[in-house]
Amino acid sequence: MGCSFSGLNALYDGANGGGDVWINENRFRILKQLGEGGLDNVFIVKEIISDPSNPSFSKKFKDPSLVSDDGTYAMKKVLIQNNEQLELVKEEIRVSSLFSHPNLLPLLDHAIISVKASQDQPKKHEAYLLFPVHLDGTLLDNAKTMKAKKEFFSTSEVLQIFRQLCAGLKHMHNFDPPYAHNDVKPANVLLTHKKGQTPLAKLMDFGSARPARRQIRSRSEALQLQEWASEHVAAPFRAPEFWDCPSQCDIDERTDIWSLGCTLFAIMYGVSPFEYAFEESDESPQLAIVNAQIKWPTEPNTSYPDALHQFVTWMLQPQATVRPRIDDIVIHVDKLISKYSTH
Numbered sequence: 502m503g504c505s506f507s508g509l510n511a512l513y514d515g516a517n518g519g520g521d522v523w524i525n526e527n528r529f530r531i532l533k534q535l536g537e538g539g540l541d542n543v544f545i546v547k548e549i550i551s552d553p554s555n556p557s558f559s560k561k562f563k564d565p566s567l568v569s570d571d572g573t574y575a576m577k578k579v580l581i582q583n584n585e586q587l588e589l590v591k592e593e594i595r596v597s598s599l600f601s602h603p604n605l606l607p608l609l610d611h612a613i614i615s616v617k618a619s620q621d622q623p624k625k626h627e628a629y630l631l632f633p634v635h636l637d638g639t640l641l642d643n644a645k646t647m648k649a650k651k652e653f654f655s656t657s658e659v660l661q662i663f664r665q666l667c668a669g670l671k672h673m674h675n676f677d678p679p680y681a682h683n684d685v686k687p688a689n690v691l692l693t694h695k696k697g698q699t700p701l702a703k704l705m706d707f708g709s710a711r712p713a714r715r716q717i718r719s720r721s722e723a724l725q726l727q728e729w730a731s732e733h734v735a736a737p738f739r740a741p742e743f744w745d746c747p748s749q750c751d752i753d754e755r756t757d758i759w760s761l762g763c764t765l766f767a768i769m770y771g772v773s774p775f776e777y778a779f780e781e782s783d784e785s786p787q788l789a790i791v792n793a794q795i796k797w798p799t800e801p802n803t804s805y806p807d808a809l810h811q812f813v814t815w816m817l818q819p820q821a822t823v824r825p826r827i828d829d830i831v832i833h834v835d836k837l838i839s840k841y842s843t844h
Contacts, residue, residue, distance in 0.1 A: 522546065522576065524612045524629050527558040529576065540586070541579040545634055548572040558610070567607060567633060574609065575634040581626040587613075590628045593708045597630075599676065604669030606632055606691060606705035635703070637694050640687035640764075644771035656805055656841045659768050661699035664834050666690060667827060669704040670761065674713065674754045674827045681713035681753075683730075685760035686738040687767045709733040713754035720748045737773035738763045741791040741819045755824040762816025769805055770798050774813070793817045808837060 522529050529546035536543040548558050548569075558572075581587045590613065597608035610631040615624060637643070640662075647653065654662065666685070673680045682689075684706060693701040717723050723746035730743035740759035742752060766774040777796050778789035788794070795817065797810065812833065818824040825833075 521549065522578075522629060524576075524610050524631055527610070529574070529631075531576075532573070535575065540582070541577055544576045544578065545636075546574055546576045546631075548574070561610070566603075567609060569633065573634050575632045577628075577630040577632070579628040579630070581613075581628060587626055589708065590626075593710075594628075594630065596680065596710045597707045599680070600672060600707075602669055602672040604665045604703055605672060606635075606703045608632060632705075635691040635693050637692050637700070640690035640692055640702070640768065643692055643700075644687055644767065648771050654768060656809065657838070658699055659765070659805065659809065660834060660838045660841060662690075662692070662702045662768055663765050664831075664838060665702040666704055666761065666764065667831050667834055669702075670757055671827045671831060673710070674757070679713040679754050680710050681757050682707065682760075683709040683711060683734055683756065684738075685757055685764055686735045686773075687764060688735075690764070713752075713756070715752045717746060717748065717750045717752060723748050723750075726752065734760075736786060737775050737779060739790065740821065741793075742821050744787045745791055750821075753821070755821045755826065758816050758824050758827065758830065759821075761830065762813050765809070765816070766795070766813050769809065774817070791819055793819050806841065808840070812837065 520531050522531060528549045528551060530549050532545045532547055534542060534544050558574075579586075579590055581590055594608065594611050594613075601607065608630060611629060613626055613628045616627055670682060670685070673682055682704060685704065689704060689706045691703045691705055693703075695701065715726070717726060726746050727743060730739060734740075734743055734756075738760040740756040742750065743756065746752075763773045763775070766772075774795040774797075775786060775789050778784040778786040778794075793814075795814065815825060815833075816830070
């Protein structure tokens with residue numbers, strides 16, 4: 502599924518009031534908007550088969566689990582205003598296409614098109630990225646709903662959701678070369694609820710994913726990494742080495758382990774363990790994070806086993822070199838699942 506720069510591809514169909522989009526040879530109707538970001542919007546779209554001789558989009562897939570029963574998909578439309586943004590979108594497409602795992606959201610198709618600009622304006626582009634649709638929302642959406650109802654996941658559900666995230670990350674961390682997701686957080690975890698089963702969790706948004714291992718050998722390289730992280734990694738889930746990077750250090754995929762520990766806390770309690778530092782004016786978020794000053798909730802109705810709190814603390818080691826790796830995390834979570842699973 503190559504990148505298309507054809508001006509004919511993915512253009513809104515004026516006759517339908519801007520309701521139809523072409524992504525390569527397949528046509529989709531925009532049904533509704535799901536989300537809105539700075540330069541990107543997410544829509545639910547449905548495939549329109551106007552020519553019966555043209556094979557439907559679902560025929561592209563060898564894996565039947567990727568096929569939508571009713572032809573609906575999620576589409577991210579990105580407005581690209583300069584070459585830097587164009588390169589970022591191309592990199593997101595490249596990285597998204599590397600991985601194939603049931604707990605990572607797959608990119609199904611994509612197109613990048615040129616958009617007509619006036620003579621004195623630089624050329625602009627739009628990108629269209631197509632994904633399976635998950636209507637139950639993100640872990641963050643679920644946390645907000647549950648908080649309003651004063652509901653919490655059971656210990657078993659917490660561990661099963663977390664185990665799935667670990668499986669997806671393990672696929673990325675064990676890749677050659679290893680990749681870090683770099684933005685593991687509840688807003689990037691899709692949940693699908695199935696009656697009587699643990700929700701299905703998928704990690705999404707590979708816009709910040711990069712080869713995990715980098716050598717920092719100067720102050721300027723350290724500052725450059727911090728600046729990059731401030732733009733691409735959500736602050737309440739950002740590892741200490743992204744806040745205060747030494748001039749001589751090796752960065753690796755354990756930046757994700759820190760974010761994973763924060764996310765495990767959030768599966769339990771709905772927020773990052775450092776959220777308080779961003780909300781209270783007398784607190785310094787950076788100090789709270791680099792010193793791993795976790796604030797545990799005290800409400801009696803949110804009591805989880807101490808083993809889960811210890812698990813979070815194990816991942817939130819300020820010193821990256823003593824933080825566990827994903828294979829260690831998977832072994833430990835499996836032990837906890839066998840101990841706390843509901844039979």
